[in-house]
Amino acid sequence: MAQRMETALRQRLRDAVDRWGLKVLAVVVAVGAFIPIDGRPITFMQEKLGISPQESLALSAVAAVVSSAAVLLLPRRRWPVIAIGLAGWILLSVWMTLGVGSYVVARNARRQLHLAWYVVGASTVVILPMTTGAAIGVPGMAREDLLSSLGSVVLFVWLPAVLGLWSRARRDVIEGLQERAAQLEREQAARAEQARIQERARIARDMHDVVAHRVSLMVLHAGALEVNAKDDGTAAAAELIRTTGREALGQLRDVIGVLKSDGDGDEPTLGPQPTLVDLDRLLDQSRAAGITVRRYDEGTPIQLPTLLEHAAYRVVQEALTNVHKHAGTAHTDVAVYYRDADLEITVSNTAPAGPVEALPGSGMGLVGLRERVELLDGVFVAEPRHDGGFTVSARFPVSAPALEDHA
Numbered sequence: 199m200a201q202r203m204e205t206a207l208r209q210r211l212r213d214a215v216d217r218w219g220l221k222v223l224a225v226v227v228a229v230g231a232f233i234p235i236d237g238r239p240i241t242f243m244q245e246k247l248g249i250s251p252q253e254s255l256a257l258s259a260v261a262a263v264v265s266s267a268a269v270l271l272l273p274r275r276r277w278p279v280i281a282i283g284l285a286g287w288i289l290l291s292v293w294m295t296l297g298v299g300s301y302v303v304a305r306n307a308r309r310q311l312h313l314a315w316y317v318v319g320a321s322t323v324v325i326l327p328m329t330t331g332a333a334i335g336v337p338g339m340a341r342e343d344l345l346s347s348l349g350s351v352v353l354f355v356w357l358p359a360v361l362g363l364w365s366r367a368r369r370d371v372i373e374g375l376q377e378r379a380a381q382l383e384r385e386q387a388a389r390a391e392q393a394r395i396q397e398r399a400r401i402a403r404d405m406h407d408v409v410a411h412r413v414s415l416m417v418l419h420a421g422a423l424e425v426n427a428k429d430d431g432t433a434a435a436a437e438l439i440r441t442t443g444r445e446a447l448g449q450l451r452d453v454i455g456v457l458k459s460d461g462d463g464d465e466p467t468l469g470p471q472p473t474l475v476d477l478d479r480l481l482d483q484s485r486a487a488g489i490t491v492r493r494y495d496e497g498t499p500i501q502l503p504t505l506l507e508h509a510a511y512r513v514v515q516e517a518l519t520n521v522h523k524h525a526g527t528a529h530t531d532v533a534v535y536y537r538d539a540d541l542e543i544t545v546s547n548t549a550p551a552g553p554v555e556a557l558p559g560s561g562m563g564l565v566g567l568r569e570r571v572e573l574l575d576g577v578f579v580a581e582p583r584h585d586g587g588f589t590v591s592a593r594f595p596v597s598a599p600a601l602e603d604h605a
Contacts, residue, residue, distance in 0.1 A: 220269060220270055220272060221270075223269050223298070224265075224266040224267075224269040224270050225266070226294065227262075227265045227266055227269050227294045227295055227298060228262035228263070228265060228266045229262070229294075230265075230292065230293065230294025230295070231258050231259075231261040231262035231265055231286070231290070231292050231294065231295070232258045232262065233294075257289075257290055258290065258292075261286050261289075261290050261292050261295075264282055264286075265279075265282055265283075265286060265292065265294070265295040268282045268283075268295070269295075269298060272302065273306075276302050276303075276306060279295065279298055279299050279302055280299040280302060280303060280316075281299075282295055282299070283295040283296040283297075283298060283299030283300070284296065284299065284319075284320060284323050287323060287324060287354075288323060293350065293353075293354045296320070296324075296354045296355070297353075297354045297355075297357075297358040298358070299320075299358075300316075300317075300320060300354065300355050300356075300358035300359045300362065301358040301359070301361055301362040301365075302362065303316045303359070303362065304358070304359040304360070304361070304362025304363045304366065305362035305363070305365050305366045305369075306362075306366075313359070313363075316359075317355060317356070317359055320351075320355045321351045321355055321356075324350050324351045324354065324355060325348065325351060410447065410519060411515050411516075411518070411519045411522075413443050413446050413447050414443075414447065414519055414522045414523060415483055415484070415486075415487050415522065416439065416443045417439075417440050417443035417444055417447070418487040418488065418522055419486070419487055420436045420437075420439035420440035420443060421436070421440050422487070422488055423436040423439075424436035424437050424440060472508065472511045472515075473504060473507035473508055473510075473511055474499075474502075474507045474510055474511060474534065475507075476511065477493070477511060477514060477532075477534075478493070480511070480514060480515060480518070481493060481514075481518075481532060484518045484521070484522070484530070487522065487527075488527040489518075489521060489522070489527050489528070489529075489530055490527070490529045490530065491518070491530045491531075491532060492529075492530070492531050492532070493531075493532045493533075493534070494531065494532070494533040494534070495533075495534050495536070496533070496534070496535045496536065497535055497536030497537055498536055499536055500536060500596075502541065502596065505574070506541065506574060506594050506596075509570045509571060509573075509574060509576075509592075509594065510534075510541060510543045510592065510594065512567065512570060513543045513545070513567055513570075513571070513578075513590065513592045514532055514543060514545055516564070516566070516567050516590070517532075517545035517590040518530065518532075518545065520564075520588070520590070521545075521547045521588075524550070524588070525547050525548075525549070525550040525587075525588065526550045526551070526552070527550075527551070528547045528548045528549065528550050528551065528587065529547065529548045530545065530546070530547040530548075531544075531545070531546050531547075532544070532545050533545075533546075537596075538596075539595060539596060540593050540594055540595045540596055541593070541594045541596060542591065542592070542593045542594075543591065543592050543593075543594075544589065544590070544591040545589070545590045545591070546583070546587060546588070546589040546590075547587050547588055547589075548585065548586070548587045549583075549585055549586030549587050550586075564580050564590075567580075567590075567592070568580075571592045571594070574594055574595075575594075575595055576592055576593055576594040576595065577592070577593045578591075578592050579591045579592075
């Protein structure tokens with residue numbers, strides 16, 4: 199609460215400075231035009247320049263108005279306050295505008311050389327009238343005024359310039375911190391967007407692996423029921439189921455496309471993932487759809503990380519889904535090889551016996567499998583066979599560092 203109040207107070211102070219800062223400075227500069235540097239009344243100009251008090255007052259009023267107008271032109275126009283500050287000092291010894299001009303030059307000079315030229319020139323302007331007057335014996339100007347002119351250089355040129363340099367350095371630091379904060383915010387937003395895209399891609403792969411496989415099985419069962427139906431009602435119902443399933447696959451493809459795009463997606467519901475223990479049930483589902491599936495196991499089964507077994511299960515599931523889509527009831531062999539250094543999964547099917555009605559799909563199943571396998575430092579191969587069949591294989595290193603990291 200205290201920090202919020204402090205922040206709000208600082209914001210109000212900044213707003214007040216932005217709104218009234220130049221106006222207050224213009225009033226201060228105007229008042230400074232009537233204050234002599236030696237502390238004596240305004241009649242000092244009469245003594246120095248030999249003019250009447252009325253003329254001295256009029257000149258001070260003009261200097262006050264012109265200086266205030268020059269200050270109000272800041273920060274859009276900087277040269278008026280600089281020029282009027284130098285001219286006011288030469289003519290009337292008006293010191294307030296000279297200090298403001300020195301500060302403005304130091305704070306906004308684009309090059310250090312420009313600031314150096316100004317400091318040298320302004321110092322000369324301040325010292326020159328006193329030294330010249332003392333040298334030629336102008337009444338009212340003694341040699342003691344040389345020390346006063348040197349003090350004027352320090353107070354009205356060098357000190358404002360130092361303050362301007364400090365303010366400029368502080369502004370640069372604040373702008374740098376603001377830019378760094380903005381850059382970090384952009385990087386954080388980019389990382390969040392990248393994580394969101396990766397999460398949606400993962401959801402899309404899971405939907406494709408799970409839902410598309412089940413729906414394709416439903417379509418195949420409905421097709422078999424339609425062909426073997428003993429009455430027209432059953433055949434019509436089976437046809438409706440098959441048509442609806444095909445439409446669902448098409449809609450699923452569209453949904454996966456949306457998840458792959460820049461739309462918003464919800465987090466998936468987490469649950470137990472299938473592993474190689476569930477492989478027989480997966481094969482039974484394909485057998486029930488009319489596919490002849492044989493399983494071969496070689497080697498001694500060992501305890502493997504769940505992530506690896508889940509990836510191996512997905513390889514078999516996606517390969518069988520492709521058989522359903524593109525090879526119909528082609529004979530399929532599923533082989534699981536347990537070795538000391540790796541686990542290899544191979545799913546190979548023969549060429550389809552006849553024309554197969556293609557089922558719609560997202561076209562990203564094998565791509566998703568390759569990503570899953572390579573994430574575990576595995577090797578994924580999907581290629582056609584010489585006899586017209588197709589083979590999908592994946593080899594997972596059991597002792598890979600990536601496996602230990604993801605386990």
